[in-house]
Amino acid sequence: xxxxxLGLLGLGTVGSGVLKVLRQNxxxxxxxxxxxxxxxxxxxxxxxxxxxVEIDPSVLTTDAQAILxxxxxxxxxxxxxxxxxxxxxxxxxxxNGKSVVTANKEVIAKHWHELEPEAEKSGAGLYxxxxxxxxxxxxxxxxxxxxxxxxxxxMGIINGTTNYILxxxxxEGSDFQTVLKDAQRLGYAEPxxxxxxxxxxxxxxxxxxxxxxxxxxxxxxxxxxxGITRVTAEDITYARQLGYGxxxxxxAKKNGNRIEARVHPTFIPLxxxxxxxxxxxxxxxxxGDAVGSLxxxxxxxxxxxxxxAVVSDxxxxxxxEGGHHHRTGMDEGEVIFERNWISRYYxxxxxCDRPGVLGEIAGLFGKNGVSLESVIQTTRGDxxxxxxxxxxxxxxxxxxxxxxxxxxxVISSIESVIRVER
Amino acid sequence: xxxxxLGLLGLGTVGSGVLKVLRQNxxxxxxxxxxxxxxxxxxxxxxxxxxxVEIDPSVLTTDAQAILxxxxxxxxxxxxxxxxxxxxxxxxxxxNGKSVVTANKEVIAKHWHELEPEAEKSGAGLYxxxxxxxxxxxxxxxxxxxxxxxxxxxMGIINGTTNYILxxxxxEGSDFQTVLKDAQRLGYAEPxxxxxxxxxxxxxxxxxxxxxxxxxxxxxxxxxxxGITRVTAEDITYARQLGYGxxxxxxAKKNGNRIEARVHPTFIPLxxxxxxxxxxxxxxxxxGDAVGSLxxxxxxxxxxxxxxAVVSDxxxxxxxEGGHHHRTGMDEGEVIFERNWISRYYxxxxxCDRPGVLGEIAGLFGKNGVSLESVIQTTRGDxxxxxxxxxxxxxxxxxxxxxxxxxxxVISSIESVIRVER
Numbered sequence: 001x002x003x004x005x006l007g008l009l010g011l012g013t014v015g016s017g018v019l020k021v022l023r024q025n026x027x028x029x030x031x032x033x034x035x036x037x038x039x040x041x042x043x044x045x046x047x048x049x050x051x052x053v054e055i056d057p058s059v060l061t062t063d064a065q066a067i068l069x070x071x072x073x074x075x076x077x078x079x080x081x082x083x084x085x086x087x088x089x090x091x092x093x094x095x096n097g098k099s100v101v102t103a104n105k106e107v108i109a110k111h112w113h114e115l116e117p118e119a120e121k122s123g124a125g126l127y128x129x130x131x132x133x134x135x136x137x138x139x140x141x142x143x144x145x146x147x148x149x150x151x152x153x154x155m156g157i158i159n160g161t162t163n164y165i166l167x168x169x170x171x172e173g174s175d176f177q178t179v180l181k182d183a184q185r186l187g188y189a190e191p192x193x194x195x196x197x198x199x200x201x202x203x204x205x206x207x208x209x210x211x212x213x214x215x216x217x218x219x220x221x222x223x224x225x226x227g228i229t230r231v232t233a234e235d236i237t238y239a240r241q242l243g244y245g246x247x248x249x250x251x252a253k254k255n256g257n258r259i260e261a262r263v264h265p266t267f268i269p270l271x272x273x274x275x276x277x278x279x280x281x282x283x284x285x286x287x288g289d290a291v292g293s294l295x296x297x298x299x300x301x302x303x304x305x306x307x308x309a310v311v312s313d314x315x316x317x318x319x320x321e322g323g324h325h326h327r328t329g330m331d332e333g334e335v336i337f338e339r340n341w342i343s344r345y346y347x348x349x350x351x352c353d354r355p356g357v358l359g360e361i362a363g364l365f366g367k368n369g370v371s372l373e374s375v376i377q378t379t380r381g382d383x384x385x386x387x388x389x390x391x392x393x394x395x396x397x398x399x400x401x402x403x404x405x406x407x408x409x410v411i412s413s414i415e416s417v418i419r420v421e422r
Numbered sequence: 423x424x425x426x427x428l429g430l431l432g433l434g435t436v437g438s439g440v441l442k443v444l445r446q447n448x449x450x451x452x453x454x455x456x457x458x459x460x461x462x463x464x465x466x467x468x469x470x471x472x473x474x475v476e477i478d479p480s481v482l483t484t485d486a487q488a489i490l491x492x493x494x495x496x497x498x499x500x501x502x503x504x505x506x507x508x509x510x511x512x513x514x515x516x517x518n519g520k521s522v523v524t525a526n527k528e529v530i531a532k533h534w535h536e537l538e539p540e541a542e543k544s545g546a547g548l549y550x551x552x553x554x555x556x557x558x559x560x561x562x563x564x565x566x567x568x569x570x571x572x573x574x575x576x577m578g579i580i581n582g583t584t585n586y587i588l589x590x591x592x593x594e595g596s597d598f599q600t601v602l603k604d605a606q607r608l609g610y611a612e613p614x615x616x617x618x619x620x621x622x623x624x625x626x627x628x629x630x631x632x633x634x635x636x637x638x639x640x641x642x643x644x645x646x647x648x649g650i651t652r653v654t655a656e657d658i659t660y661a662r663q664l665g666y667g668x669x670x671x672x673x674a675k676k677n678g679n680r681i682e683a684r685v686h687p688t689f690i691p692l693x694x695x696x697x698x699x700x701x702x703x704x705x706x707x708x709x710g711d712a713v714g715s716l717x718x719x720x721x722x723x724x725x726x727x728x729x730x731a732v733v734s735d736x737x738x739x740x741x742x743e744g745g746h747h748h749r750t751g752m753d754e755g756e757v758i759f760e761r762n763w764i765s766r767y768y769x770x771x772x773x774c775d776r777p778g779v780l781g782e783i784a785g786l787f788g789k790n791g792v793s794l795e796s797v798i799q800t801t802r803g804d805x806x807x808x809x810x811x812x813x814x815x816x817x818x819x820x821x822x823x824x825x826x827x828x829x830x831x832v833i834s835s836i837e838s839v840i841r842v843e844r
Contacts, residue, residue, distance in 0.1 A: 017712075021570050021712045024711070024712075025570060025571070025572065025711070025712070028572060029569070029570070031751070031753065031754075032569065032637065032751050032753075033569055129567070135712075135713040135714060135716065136716065137563050137567030137568065137716075140563075140566065140567050141559050141562075141563055141567060144562065144566065144734075144738065145551070145559030145562050145563060145731075145734050146559065146730065146734065147451070147454065147455055147733075147734055147737050148443050148447060148451070148729070148730050148733035148734050148737065149447070149730055150447065150450060215454065271700070273695075273698055273699070273719055275698075276693075276695055276697075276698035277695070278693065281715075283717075288730060289446070289447070289726075290439075290443045290446075290447070290557075290726045290727065290729055290730035290733070291557040291720065291721065291726070291727050291730035291731075292557065292720065292721045292724070292726065292727050293703075293719075293720060293721070294557065294558065294559075294718075294719065294720040294721075295705075295717070295718075295719035295720065296716075296717075296718055296719075297695055297715075297716065297717035297718075297719065298713065298714065298715060298716040298717065299713065299714045299715070299716075302714070304711075304712045304713070304714065305712065305713050305714050307570070307712055308568065308570050308571055308710060308712035308713035309567075309713075310570075311569075311570035311712070312566075312567050312568065312569055312570050315569050315570065316566065329453070329454050331453065331454075332453075
C-alpha cells in the first residue's frame with residue numbers, strides 16, 4: 001500500500017466533491033489501486049466558513065505556501081478557478097517537483113505552454129482531465145486509447161448552460177431571455193452568465209481539446225467565438241422544419257497543416273447523435289482516420305462528475321510518480337490557423353414581397369460563389385421571410401455575399417446567419 | 423526510438439486493418455510514441471492466397487510455433503477468432519513471456535480466468551480492448567479513467583448486426599425476416615446469422631465488460647440471453663406509440679454482492695441517448711457513483727475501427743514492457759448472480775373481445791404482485807389486442823403471472839413479452 005499526502009487548493013463545489021469521492025470510495029481505491037490517499041492540507045479563504053462536507057479544521061489553512069513548500073506533500077490538486085493566483089501556485093508546485101492535478105480550464109488554456117516545460121524540468125506530472133467536459137473521460141482517452149489515429153475533426157457540446165437553454169428553447173418554443181432567466185433561477189446559469197452564453201467557457205475548452213487532438217498548440221486568439229444570444233425561437237422552428245436542431249458547438253478540424261477552431265451556434269441534423277444530447281449534458285463527437293466516428297457523452301459539470309475526473313487523475317499521478325510523466329508530445333512544423341473555413345449556412349431575412357426579389361438575392365449569393373441548397377419563402381403582411389440553406393462555401397465568400405445584401409434595397413433585414421454542419 | 427518486433431496471428435479483416443493502420447500511421451507512432459513497430463511474422467492458413475493488403479511473402483508462415491518461439495518477437499497480436507487454436511496459442515505466448523493483444527471475445531469470455539494468472543506469472547501483458555465494442559475505447563477507459571467510481575450498471579448496444587436490423591425494422595416498418603435477408607445481402611449479417619441474432623455475440627462481450635466493471639468474474643453461464651428473432655413490426659409500432667424504441671441491450675447491474683447480467687430486446691424511451699444509436703453503431707451507457715451517466719458511441723466492428731483499438735493496445739503493451747502489466751484486480755468475496763431481477767415489462771396479447779376481460783387479466787397480474795402502468799386496447803374482428811406496460815416487478819413474479827395467463831380461457835395468445843428499461 002502506497003501512502004500519498006495530498007494538498008487541495010480550494011474547497012468550493014469541485015473541492016468538496018473531491019473530498020466526498022475520496023472518502024466514499026477510499027476502501028475501493030486502496031483495494032484496487034493500492035493507494036492510501038490522505039488529504040493533508042486544504043487551502044481556503046475563510047477557515048470559519050460553514051462547509052457542505054465535514055472536515056478536520058486542523059487541515060484547513062489560508063496560507064498557500066504552507067502547502068506548496070511542505071516536503072511531505074506529494075501532490076497538489078487545484079480547484080480555485082480563475083487565472084490568478086491559481087497559475088502562480090501551479091507553477092510553483094511543479095517547480096517544487098510536486099505533480100499537479102487541476103480542473104482549471106482558464107489556466108491550462110492560457111498557460112499550458114509555460115507549465116509543460118516546468119513539469120518536464122522537474123519531472124512532476126501535470127494532469128487536467130477535469131478541465132474539459134467535466135466527468136467525461138476525454139483527454140486521457142485521446143492520449144492513451146486513440147494513439148493509433150490522426151484525429152481529423154471533432155464537434156463538441158462542451159458548455160452545459162447553453163445546451164440547457166437551447167434544449168428548453170427547442171422543446172418549449174420559448175425565447176432566449178425567458179429561458180435564461182429561468183435557468184438562472186434554477187441554478188443552471190450564473191448570475192452573470194456572460195462566460196457561458198457568449199461562448200468563452202467553450203472557447204477555453206476547445207483550445208485545450210484541439211491542442212490534445214492535433215498535437216499543435218491552439219492558442220485562444222486563434223479560436224473564433226460566437227455565443228447563443230442571437231438565436232431566436234423562430235430560428236429553432238425553421239431549423240426543425242428543415243430537419244435540424246441548433247446546438248452551440250465547439251468545432252475543430254485539421255487538414256494538412258491547417259487548423260480551424262470555432263465556437264458558434266450550429267445547425268446539426270436531427271438524426272446526428274449530438275442532436276440527442278439534451279439538457280445540461282455534454283458530448284464530444286470526433287473522427288479519427290482509423291476509428292471513424294466516436295462520441296463521448298456525460299456530465300460536463302457538477303461536484304461528483306468533475307470529482308470523478310479529478311480523482312482519476314490523482315490516482316494516475318500517484319501511480320506514475322517515480323515513473324515518467326506521460327508527456328503530450330507536440331508535432332513539429334508550422335501550422336496555419338484557418339479563418340476562411342468551408343461551411344454550409346442558414347440565412348433568414350425579411351424582404352419586400354414582390355416578384356423578382358428571390359432572383360435578385362439568389363444572384364447576390366451566386367456572384368460571390370455561394371450556391372443554394374434550399375429556399376423557403378413565407379409571407380406575412382408587407383414583409384416576406386426568406387430562409388436559405390447554402391451548399392458548402394468559403395466563410396469569406398459568405399461574408400462578402402452578406403455585405404452585398406446589406407446594401408440591397410429589397411432586403412429589409414438579415415435576421416440570422418447560422419453555420420450548418422453534418 | 424524503441425524497436426519492437428510483432429507477430430500477427432491471422433490476416434483476415436482485422437489483421438489486414440491492423441497492417442493498414444500500422445503502415446499508414448507509422449511516422450506518427452514513431453514521432454509521438456517513440457515506437458518503431460516491425461511486423462516480423464504473420465500466421466496464415468494459405469501463403470498463396472490473394473490479400474487485400476500488400477505483404478512481403480517472406481513474413482508469412484503457416485507455422486505458429488515459428489512465431490511463438492521466436493525469441494526476437496516481443497509481442498503477439500491475435501485475430502484468428504474462435505476458441506481454438508487461438509486460446510492455446512495465446513496461453514503459450516504468455517508462458518513464453520510475450521505480451522498478447524487480442525480481439526478475441528470468445529477466448530477472453532471463456533478463458534480470461536486462466537490467462538490472467540499466466541500473464542502475472544511471466545510478467546507478460548494481456549490486452550483485449552478490441553474484444554468489446556470494436557473501436558470504442560471502453561475497457562481501458564473503465565480501468566484507467568473511471569477508477570474513482572463504483573460502476574453501478576451499464577446498458578450496451580454491443581452487436582452491430584442486430585442494431586442494424588432493428589433500426590431498419592423501426593424506420594421502414596419492415597418485418598424481421600425481410601430485413602435480415604437484406605442485411606445478409608448487404609454484408610451486415612453473416613450467411614449464418616445465429617451468433618448475432620440470438621444474442622450470443624453480445625453475451626461474450628457482456629461477460630467481459632461486466633467483469634471489468636464490477637471486478638468480479640461474470641461467467642457466461644450466469645448471463646441470461648434472448649435474441650431478437652421474435653421482435654415483430656407490430657411491437658415496434660406499439661413501442662413508438664408508448665414513447666419507446668426497441669434495442670437489443672446487454673444490461674448488467676451490481677447491487678451489494680448481487681450481480682445481474684442479461685441480453686435481451688428492450689424497450690428504451692425515445693428520449694434516451696441509446697435510442698439515437700442507429701444502424702450498425704454500438705454504444706455503451708453506464709452509471710458510476712461519482713460520474714453519473716456516461717455514454718460511449720462508435721463503430722463496433724470493421725477493419726479500421728477494430729484496428730484502432732488493437733494498435734492502441736500494441737502501443738500500450740510496448741510502453742509498459744519492462745514496467746508492470748496493469749493487472750485488473752478482482753474484488754474479494756462471494757457474489758450472487760441474480761436471476762430474479764427487477765424490471766418493467768411490455769406484454770402484448772390477443773384476448774376475447776367481451777366485457778370484463780380486462781379486469782380478469784389485470785387480476786392475474788395483481789395476484790402475482792405485478793401492477794400495471796398503462797393499458798392500450800385495440801379491437802380487430804373477434805380478437806382484441808391488449809398491450810400492457812407494467813410497473814417494476816420481479817422477473818419471477820412476472821413469469822408466474824404469464825404462466826397463470828396461459829391457463830386463462832379469455833386469452834387467445836400471449837404474443838410478446840419484452841422488458842422495459844429507463
